[in-house]
Amino acid sequence: MNRYIILALFLQSCAVIQPSEAPKILKTLILGADKIDVSKSFYDEMEYSFANVRIGRLASAILVLSSVDNDLYTWLGPNKERIITQDGKVLYTSGLQHNINYLEFTSIDNYEYKSSYMLELLDPSAIIEVELEYLISKSKVIENFYSPVLDWRGENLYFINESGKTYKSIQYYHPMAPKITIDFYFK
């Protein structure tokens, strides 16, 4: 709905919009932000491993792998975004509109199909307990999460390639943020 308000404002104001800007603004409002198409040439040009991150419809960016430490992958974005993942799961973010920090976690390999974790929510700040339950197949991990105190529940997906690495994840990382979709490209 918010989109239509913006669209109305846009139409009301066309007399002052520059021609080069109008299609971009309209397209973003109607269709969402441009999907970053990772073509073979794009992949080849990238020097380091990277992640194509899309949050909801309106934000997308390429984050570059900056370090790997004990299975923790740190990805950095062009506007000082920082995301730490483990086996594709987002454990820490900064520089996003809403951010999180997992205070206790294990890797997916060690899961006993059910766990609970303390999750620090930022923007606004709070600490909640999150219960996780896993359904694991060869190609996909389904992670059902539930926070009793917030009555916040959902399903996260992790897609695994033949070598056991997560190449794509679709997660709800913060109760006030839309889902985050990450495609991982390792080099």
Added chain:
Amino acid sequence: MIKNINITVFLILCIPLHAGINDYIYPHQDPSYSNYGTLGLIQMPSARFHEEGTLAFNWIKSEPYVRGSILAYPFEWMEASYQYTDINNTLYSDVQSFSGNQTYKDKGFDIKIRLVKESQFLPSIAIGARDIAGTNIFEAEYIAASKLIGNFDFTVGLGWGVLSQDKFYNPLAYIADEFEVRTTNTDTQGGEVSLGKIFSGSVGIFAGVEYYLPNLYGARLKLEYDSTDYTKEGFPFGRDSFIFSFKPVKQSDSRFNFGIVYPMNDSISFNASFIKGNTVSFGVALKGSWGPKDPVIPKNDPAQRVPNSEVVKEITGREDEYLYRAALLYLRENNIFLQNAAVDNDQLTVAYSQSKYPSTIMAVGRASNVLDEITPEHIKSFKLVHLNANMALSSVTVSRDAYVRNKDFNLYQVASQSIEIESAKFIKDDYKYNPRNDFPRAFWKLAPTIRSQIGGPDGFYFGDLRLAFNAEILFSKNIALVSQLSAGIYDNFDELKLKSDSILPHVRTDIVDYLKNTRSFGVKRAQLNMFNNPIPNVYTKLSAGILEEMFGGIGGEVLYRNFDSNYAIGMELWKVKQRDFRIPFRFRSYETTTGFVNFYYTEPVSKITLLVKGGRFLAEDSGFNFDFSRRFASGLRIGAFFSLTDISEAEFGEGSFDKGFYFHIPLNIFSPQHTKAMSGFGLRPLTRDGAAILNHAYNLYGVTEPGQGLNLERDWSDLYE
């Protein structure tokens, strides 16, 4: 045991709302709206406010009323709103051929001001008035106190006017006898502000509570004790109240009202209520808090990097000409257009123009970024002269080292210490590189546009969607023809039929004829402008052609605006002729001379800009127009205006005097790309002929605004955007 459980449940429910986890348990905590369109309980007001810079629209159906409200929060302590009410038990007029089935439309303004800010122990306390400067059929004043305790938001208050059901003795009458009796003035054109009767007459008491439900996305229940005297509101008894009224309003069976609010997100909420013991109401509210700088849509518009920067630097170091050409090319890729350039020892001076970045400092930052990547190392500073219509507005000298050193950590405050801003005078001969421009040059675009007629007597909204052809032909750097032609795609103007009853020259009230006759095709503007900056701080504009939808002519403007001052003085004079309703370049017989002395002043703390125009208006009435507006960090501007001229209330007609409000909403906050585009929205309760001002394009105050020293100082945070 049960008692203990009850206490525990109560304590859990009373967890303070604004702490940590509760932001998630009770999201979308923004205050909700009453059936009168403003923030409040159900029928009763509250002492709640949105954050400053918020705009909202509210639609409520509550028989016999359908109400549309536009709300603005120019300060965190002030709520101003415009109410448009369709009254379904009354005809628009007693002339059947004119009214048809059209029901009565009432327009008015409400205002609420906070006296005490809520604290740990004190409630928020506010006073307010409904239906001021309207027909006063909903007129009421109140003082309300609201206090959040746990997830209960309590409100109590006293009401006057329509809110005085209890008929208690007015405590203010102990102070002055004038408050004891409320008088009614029937000899009015409506639209007057009757300060003499506010808070007078008997008093009613109201109270209520809003209960936030946990984990239900901010949903809440409302209960209130209503002090509305429904025998005073609107046209309560049908024809016995008003000759056009044909049906009485349901009177109250109960003074307790119940309601529920469901916020879909931070912008949209739905509400429903059961009022008076016999009436169901429902509505929807939209809001946007657009004052802060944070964009609604994240920006995806980083500076374009210069590929092979080191190679470019090596080449530009060989000869200045190479540097100029590289600057021309790479700045253009960042939408900054080099006009002239010169290297003087270790300084590169670039005169540029740009129409993309919303602030000059942002353009300076982007230009410095590009120049740092292409200039040889011996260049130590960049002097960036901002040109608009070939007039120099400002000069910003950036220390290259300071710019680069503070870039990675966005330490713009530190960098700004090494950046010098000053006024500028453009002298072409000062530049060694003057790229040739081939004139005339034409720019054009096709874009959809909307014309809106809101709050008129024929209906709340009339509009047409059009395809507009906007063109600008530059004959030289300071002479341009700007035009807009448009063709209609869809409109709902069939129901627009109100004819002017004005006894003044019809300079605005023939709006319906203009709208209807240009449904298929219209020329909004074809205005030739010539700008000049003959001496420092003095700017001039000469214009001729079709200046706006209703007038064409010739005239000009002079503005004195010191670079570092927060005031400006200007004059404008126009000889204009009224345009034909249909034929784009034909004129009607009415012609006049209109002109003003303009005084602008911006108060530095509140950021309120006052514009006073004194002179002769289009209908040949003389007087003053006062315009107050406030600019927010995002660029949003909220303003209101009124005019006092030498015509009588009877000559002015319904509304008594000209007044209204407007918003200028920067589209930059919704765009993934940086843009200077603004969406303008203005509203007058009534379109009348008195105090009408010519709407010529590109007034000098606006043209010079981006280059003012105070505005540059304001925007340092844009340096590394």
